[in-house]
Structures are given as structure tokens and as C-alpha cells.
Amino acid sequence: MIEDIELEALINDVYEYYGFDFGSYSRASLKRRVSRVFYLDGFKHFHEFLSKVRTDPEYCKRMIDEITVNVTEMFRDPSFYMTLRKDILPLLGTKPFIRIWHAGCSTGEEVYSMAIMLKELGLLHKSILYATDINAAVLETAKSGIFPLRMIKDYADNYRDSGGQEDFSDYYIANYGYAKFSEDLSEKMVFSQHNLVSDTSFNEFDLILCRNVLIYFDNNLQKRVVNLFDDSLAVLGFLALGTKETIKYSISPTKYKQFEREKIWRKIKE
Template sequence: MITHGPSDGGLEKIEIALLLEGIYRRYGYDFRNYAFASIRRRIWHRIQMEGLSTVSSLQERVMHHTEAFHRLIGDLVIPVTEMFRDPDTFLALRRDVIPLLRKLPYIRIWHAGCSTGEEVHSMSILLHEEGVLDKTRIYATDINESALQKAKEGIIPLEKMKQYTKNYQAAGGMQSFSDYYDSDQGIVRLKPFLRRNIVIARHNLVTDRSFNEFHVIMCRNVMIYFNSQLRSQVHKLLYDSLAREGFLVVGGKESISFTPLAERYETRNDQHRIFRKLR
């Protein structure tokens, strides 16, 4: 694996800036304010995989061949997710948030950066067990269209079933995890009723606007790849998309503490990064 680029760091930065600008203008994906070290590493991985030697040569290929662009997107947007990921967070939602949502006549939840949908379907199971799924609409969005297609299919990797079952139990699961899927010839598919109230669509947190008002927004382990400017921009979008007294849930290594909007939230659960909008 290539772990460093050309010796001329100044030239490399120019090339990467031009590549990201080209992607934005050509395809509408904006990676210009992603954390540089992370995106640089992924770009060089793609350069190696394409059999190229410079960022500029990758730019030429990506600009002229959409297939190459989609291969690069697969590197820049790495889907990392699992059913009931960080089960203690789902347990906290079950105990601290759902009882408050139960009082609402209708519930809207947004999973921003949903990847292949495992955590979205986990939420659906949780809401079903708590008796509020029928009055909930879950919006699942991501910029990666291939990941969204997998989310729509609702297929669980067979080799991950043991871990997912363990996560479900640790998240306070009330039934057998096997009640929520069908297995046939090595393919495990979630039951259709879990997907009935889920809307899956492409949405870019960097370039798109708010599209509804939500009572809960799950945006976990997405902003760790952004620089401070982009994090502030996305936090503004999430804040504007939350209903009054709505809940924002971010990743374990993320926080609202150093954002301009920190004073507009109360910390509901600091350990699991659950915040509640005050106004």
C-alpha cells in the first residue's frame, strides 16, 4: 500500500485540490473540506489500484470515465456500519428517548449518512418493539448510491449474523433476533414490515438543504471526516432540521461542544452523545 505521495508536498496539495474541484464541478460531490490527511490517503490508494502514478493522472481518468469516478467514490465514502452498532447507544435511545417520542402523534427520524442501512433497520426493530413503528417515518440518506441500493434490498451478510445477534441482545432486544429476518439458500433478508416505513434517498450533507423537520436525527461517525468549517456547516443543517426539543445523536468521537450551536442544546446523555435541541 502506498502511504505517501510525491516528495513535493506543495505540488501534491495543488493536484488534490484540482481533483476535488473537478469532482465537484463534474459530478456535484463536494469533498473539498474533508480532512486532508484522510482524503489524501484514500486518493493514493485509488491511484495505486488504478495502476497510475500521480494525482493528476487520476484526475484525468476520473473526469473522462464515470466508471473510474464511481470506483474513487467507493474509496472516499467508506461504508462502516452494522446492526445495532454501539448497542449501548441503542439501549440509551430505548430508555431515554423513545418514552418521550411515544407522546407524539407522529414521529419523523432522519438517519443522515446511513450507508448500507443496517442502523436504520436496527432503529425500525427498536421502534417496533416499543410499539411506535406504525406512527413513525424513517428517512435514510447517503451520498453513495450503491450503498443506498443495498439498504433498499435489506440483505444481511450471513457471516455477520452472530455479531448482529449479540448486538441486538445488548441493545435490549425483547425477542429473538431471528424473528426479524428470513433465510434462504445462504441469503438473509430482513422482513418486509421493517422496511415499510423507511424512505431511502440520496442526500448530500455538504451541498443539499434541509428537507423536513425531524424529532430525531442520527448522524453518527460521519463528521469525523470533515474539517472544522464543514462540521460547522453540517451542524447548522442538522440544527435547522430538528424540531424544537428534538434529539441529535452523533458518534462516540464526535460532539457539539466546539460548534457555534453548542449552547442551543442540552446534553441528554454525554456518554452516548445524545443532545436535545432547546430552541
């Protein structure tokens, strides 16, 4: 494991040289992630690693892509998706137009899950799905809609457990160990790089999903990001977080009402 002081030196340099601010990331996880890249790339001394990051922008980009956690899956936490399908999306379906933001979308599995549900509910044609991430490489994967075939069995199980009743295999074509999802699903998706640490609100949404992203941030940054979501959410819109995340340390509880016991909150006033 690298030392605390080394981690702080790296955070400083990455900010100073490239403007990416990891200063408010949770240290325990960040330290593990940086150590992982350090050893993975065969460095022996931290100053060599630091100097590589400083002098080689391509390498710094790779390092950032590697330290951000990009583990995701389709229909992760089926009961959460069941609630979206049965309660939240039908409510939004009464609107003429549905705007959804997947913040920290990683490789896009959750965005495709959403598109599948919207399609089955007859709502996809009037929806738009913005999907953003700090990491440009994962956005390319997300755009392609191509996911490893070995995961598909789990995804099909999740899909069924979340209330899906169609034949899941109708949504993709399997080839060379990969599943390519139908372009009907991605038609309404817009992918773009966005950094929750430093970028601002860019639209108004009816539903914002940001699942298992805030866990990597300290309390101050969590506060900033939840307020960014608040600024980006229409009144009566919904904010959905990961199953172990909460807004209770971040924003006035009178503004939001939790939806049953799910990690979904409705904005009840401006």
C-alpha cells in the same frame, strides 16, 4: 501514498467537472481513501488517474463511492442503542407521529436497527424513517435490506447487549450467505440521495442520527452540517452523533442539552 498536491488537483477537478465538493473533507482520511482507490484500480501515474476521473463520469462515480467510508453495523455501540430504547424513543412515543432522519446511512444497518426497536416498542406504525447518503450504490443495498450473514452473529450480540429480548433471527431469512430482513421493517423507510456538503434541509424531524460522518469533515463543514441539522430539528427533538463526535465546536451550547453522557443532544430552544 499519493502527494498532497495531487489530492488537491483531484478535489479541484471533481468539483469543477462534477460539482461534488470534497474541499472540506478531513485531509488525512481522504488522502488514505484516494490512495487506496488509486492502487486498487492499478494506476501507476497520478495524471492517468486524474484524466480517467475527468473524462469518465462512470469511473468518477465509482471513485466517489470508493472513497466514502461505508463501514457500519447493526446496533453499533450497544449502550447508545440502549439509551435510545429506554429513554429517547419512549419520549418521542408520546407524539402522534415520529419523524426520524438517518443522515449518512450507508448500507442501512442502523436504519434497520432503529426499525426493530420501534417495532418492539409498538411505535413503528406511526414512524417514518428517512435515510439518506451521498453514495447511490449503498442506498440500493440499504433498500434491499440484505446484509452478509457472517456479520449476523455480532449483530445478534449487539442487539442483546442493547436491551433486545426477542429472538433476533425472527427478523430475517437466511439464504446463500445473506440475511434478508423482513419487509415489515422497511415499510416505513424512505431512501434518498442527499449530500450534506451542498444540499439543504428537506423536512422537520424529531430525531436525527448522523453517526461517524462528521469525523470525515473539517471544522467549517462540521459547523455547516450541524446547523443544517439544527434547521431540520423540531424543538425538543434529539440529535445523535458517533461516540467520539461532538457539537461543541459547532453550535451555541445554550441551544442544546446533552442527554446524560451519551452523544445525544436535545434541542431546547429555537
